[in-house]
Amino acid sequence: MSNPDYDAVREDIKKIIPNKDWDDGSLGPILVRLAWHASGTYDAHSKTGGSNGATMRFHTESSDPANSGLEHARKFLEPIKEKHPWISYADLWTLAGVVAVQELGGPIVPWKPGRKDKANETECPPQGRLPDASQGEKHVRAVFNRMGFNDREIVALVGAHAIGRCHKDRSGYDGPWTHTPTRFTSQYYIQLLKQNWTTKEVNGQVQYKDDKDKLMMLPADMALVWDPEFKKIVEEYAKDKQAFFNDFAAAFGKLLELGVTRSSGEARL
Numbered sequence: 001m002s003n004p005d006y007d008a009v010r011e012d013i014k015k016i017i018p019n020k021d022w023d024d025g026s027l028g029p030i031l032v033r034l035a036w037h038a039s040g041t042y043d044a045h046s047k048t049g050g051s052n053g054a055t056m057r058f059h060t061e062s063s064d065p066a067n068s069g070l071e072h073a074r075k076f077l078e079p080i081k082e083k084h085p086w087i088s089y090a091d092l093w094t095l096a097g098v099v100a101v102q103e104l105g106g107p108i109v110p111w112k113p114g115r116k117d118k119a120n121e122t123e124c125p126p127q128g129r130l131p132d133a134s135q136g137e138k139h140v141r142a143v144f145n146r147m148g149f150n151d152r153e154i155v156a157l158v159g160a161h162a163i164g165r166c167h168k169d170r171s172g173y174d175g176p177w178t179h180t181p182t183r184f185t186s187q188y189y190i191q192l193l194k195q196n197w198t199t200k201e202v203n204g205q206v207q208y209k210d211d212k213d214k215l216m217m218l219p220a221d222m223a224l225v226w227d228p229e230f231k232k233i234v235e236e237y238a239k240d241k242q243a244f245f246n247d248f249a250a251a252f253g254k255l256l257e258l259g260v261t262r263s264s265g266e267a268r269l
């Protein structure tokens with residue numbers, strides 16, 4: 001294809017995002033989660049995993065319990081792939097995350113095309129590379145350090161929990177992190193600091209609830225206020241939305257690029 005029209009793909013992604021039959025009325029959150037889980041398998045040491053390859057099309061990766069529910073996101077994007085068959089799944093999934101962040105009122109995330117779809121199952125990263133929500137700061141740091149992220153980038157990235165919710169039929173956890181789950185805001189940090197979080201058991205798993213039992217946090221979210229270094233950054237982002245937006249855009253753009261190599265002619269900003 002000599003002149004692939006990425007803007008046309010962006011427009012088609014924008015059109016499917018408002019969806020009154022889905023959760024809080026938007027596909028945005030699950031598209032952001034798809035882009036993140038496609039990319040967050042990266043291991044900087046072995047240089048394996050990451051968004052390049054779209055290996056979540058294969059059983060080894062799609063059946064990782066961490067990816068439960070993402071089949072819906074992949075299915076929603078299928079008609080767009082059919083309409084623009086020249087785009088790789090790896091580019092489509094990452095671009096959908098970027099478009100969703102922007103459509104929900106978040107920052108413009110830098111994105112480049114050029115990912116290629118791997119041909120077979122054997123190229124999947126092993127299961128278990130994505131973070132475990134039941135764990136605390138040590139695990140969260142270890143998983144994101146493995147991808148190549150520092151404390152500031154970790155806290156910025158998890159701020160995406162401003163949007164969307166947990167589902168009993170997927171992770172087993174239940175509820176939204178903020179009162180505005182279809183708006184990309186700094187509310188995640190504000191709520192983390194503001195509410196009196198206490199434990200609650202759902203489906204045999206411990207999560208945290210506010211006093212009115214309207215909002216939730218995962219143990220891995222609470223890690224951001226339990227750890228004093230993380231907490232300083234949470235406090236900064238709660239006060240300074242622009243700092244969060246700038247740092248999120250840079251860190252999410254970096255996440256989507258992990259493990260992506262292109263021949264020079266293919267790179268296009």
Ligand code: HEM
Pocket residue numbers: 029030032033036069131132133134140157158160161163164165166167168170171172173218220221252
């Ligand atoms: C410590 C790291 C993280 C953990 C343990 C974690 C865990 C989870 C869990 C358990 C869910 C609920 C899934 C469901 O039941 O549907 C979820 C949803 C979500 N996560 Fe994370 N996550 C982490 C980091 C991130 C990052 C870095 C991003 C994006 C940059 C992200 C974006 C989302 C979004 C948007 C949703 C909502 C999906 C929806 O509404 O369908 N998460 N996460």
